Amino acid sequence: MSVEEFVKRYAVDRRNTDSVKWDATDEVFGTDNLLPLWVADADFKVSEEVTAALKKRIEHGVYGYSKTPASYYEAYCKWQSERHNIEVQRDWIRFSTGVVQSLSTLINMLTQPGDAIMILQPVYYPFMNVIKRNDRRLVTSNLKQKATSYDMDLNDIQQKIKKEHVKLFINCSPHNPIGRVWSSKELEDLLELCRQEKVLFVSDEIHHDLLVGKKPFTSALAVKNGFYRDNTVVVDSASKTFNLAALQNSHVVMPNPQFRERYDHYMERLAAPAGNIIGKIAGEAAYKNGAAWLDGMLNVVRNNYEYVKDTLHKSCPKAVVYDLEGTYLAWIDLSAVIEPEHLEYIIKKKAHLAVSFGSAFGEAGKGFIRLNLATTPANIKLATEALVEQLQH
Ligand SMILES: Cc1ncc(COP(=O)(O)O)c(C=O)c1O
Structure with a gap:
């Protein structure tokens, strides 16, 4: 399934659905209007077969x-x-x-x-x-x-x-x-x-x-x-x-x-x-x-990863996007561009992004961010542009 087709069929607005990623961002990050790319779940609804199986059971009652x-x-x-x-x-x-x-x-x-x-x-x-x-x-x-x-x-x-x-x-x-x-x-x-x-x-x-x-x-x-x-x-x-x-x-x-x-x-x-x-x-x-659905989502993740990597490489080569063999999470070293002490402030307050900060994963992750790529290319474009603007500042 192409990236466009997958996104058209499965991308949904998750706001106001009690999603931790979309609806708990304000409480967790202490700032509103952030684009959420943190919690490791995907912004795509499940395949038609999963919905049909669930519906059948729900209708049984x-x-x-x-x-x-x-x-x-x-x-x-x-x-x-x-x-x-x-x-x-x-x-x-x-x-x-x-x-x-x-x-x-x-x-x-x-x-x-x-x-x-x-x-x-x-x-x-x-x-x-x-x-x-x-x-x-x-x-x-x-x-x-x-x-x-x-x-x-x-x-x-x-x-x-x-x-x-x-x-x-x-x-x-x-x-x-x-x-x-x-x-x-x-x-x-x-x-x-x-x-x-x-x-x-x-x-x-x-x-x-x-x-x-x-x-x-x-x-x-x-x-x-x-x-x-x-x-x-x-x-x-x-x-x-x-x-x-x-x-x-x-x-x-x-x-x-x-x-x-x-x-x-x-x-x-x-x-x-x-x-x-x-x-x-x-x-x-x-x-x-679910194999076709999964393969479709992985195509979206690959596409999003390449976009983030190419864009950062061209506009801010000191930001290092690590190789992605598995997971839908991009691991990005920003320590050569933003002082690790200022990272949270800049990402949250200036770029308006809710990402996972590397230091949470251990001292060795200081200066990194983790970006969830299991979302639409449109969200990834917005996030990358917001990031680039701050990195070029
Ligand atoms: C490595 C790893 N283990 C476990 C989990 C969470 O699993 P569960 O929600 O089933 O506790 C995650 C979620 O991001 C994860 O990345």
């Missing part, structure tokens, strides 16, 4: 206690296998209302208060919050910054794992906000290190369908033909892929039966809900029929 239909498992496993060559068996899957909630559950299930948990920074900031709020010790390794990308610093990771007695590693794959899709080799090195050091591995793969560059996605479950499965838990969801975040349905995938037993026990203790039927109906319809 009964919302009694529900179970996960067998067809949901089939649709998800088929999607993972056909789109990414990942084997997922039905009995490995558990459900949760969100990926961050699953991370919190896994932290409690796999570690004790005071245990060290490692992440790579800059990273999606709820990783830091969920570790600290559960009274675990946060251990960070900075990603190695290159001209327009990043690498993992395996030596640093190894040293800190040993020194801090790290028990659990939480990886972001693809990595928000830096846009990397980790290669099979990079993941193998990391997984092997964790195996040798007896560090459990949780892989947050929520962005795994959002492949913007040419690189294929490798799940931690698929590395070396599944060699690391027993040490690995994957959390993911249809929510980023098909824009379903509000429907609160996500997956925890555990090939290791001992993890599953501990997980079930922990969830029973919490009496925690396992997603909900509306989220599952939407997810199933999307896995079955």
Whole structure:
């Protein structure tokens, strides 16, 4: 589907729909009239097939206690296998209302208060919050910054794992906000290190369908033909892929039966809900029929990314737009143009943009902004022009 066709069919005005991104901007940023490019959801309505499946259920009109239909498992496993060559068996899957909630559950299930948990920074900031709020010790390794990308610093990771007695590693794959899709080799090195050091591995793969560059996605479950499965838990969801975040349905995938037993026990203790039927109906319809919609959205994201990159390159070459392999989030270094201390003021008060500021993702993100590209080219043009005006000031 062309960019124009996708935008014509699916772009909608989200103002006054209780959208966090569009309707909570004033409260969160303390300024009104900002163009919102922050929260990681998309400004596009779902595919016709998802709406039809939801309508059918709504028209039935009964919302009694529900179970996960067998067809949901089939649709998800088929999607993972056909789109990414990942084997997922039905009995490995558990459900949760969100990926961050699953991370919190896994932290409690796999570690004790005071245990060290490692992440790579800059990273999606709820990783830091969920570790600290559960009274675990946060251990960070900075990603190695290159001209327009990043690498993992395996030596640093190894040293800190040993020194801090790290028990659990939480990886972001693809990595928000830096846009990397980790290669099979990079993941193998990391997984092997964790195996040798007896560090459990949780892989947050929520962005795994959002492949913007040419690189294929490798799940931690698929590395070396599944060699690391027993040490690995994957959390993911249809929510980023098909824009379903509000429907609160996500997956925890555990090939290791001992993890599953501990997980079930922990969830029973919490009496925690396992997603909900509306989220599952939407997810199933999307896995079955959503490929064209997803490919259409990815075309829009690629188009928006190229526009931002070209425009900034021509009008302000010192602003560095990082490579985007995965996610719909552009990571832009403005530190050579705007003093990091003045960044928030200029972006909010002068450019009138609500973006995510890099410092929220860790000290290493200072001076950067993260721009959500899952919106119309018209919004991206407005935002880029507003940015350029300030950068050229
Ligand atoms: C890496 C990552 N994990 C988790 C989430 C949020 O997932 P959920 O809404 O299911 O908690 C996001 C959302 O931006 C994310 O980027």
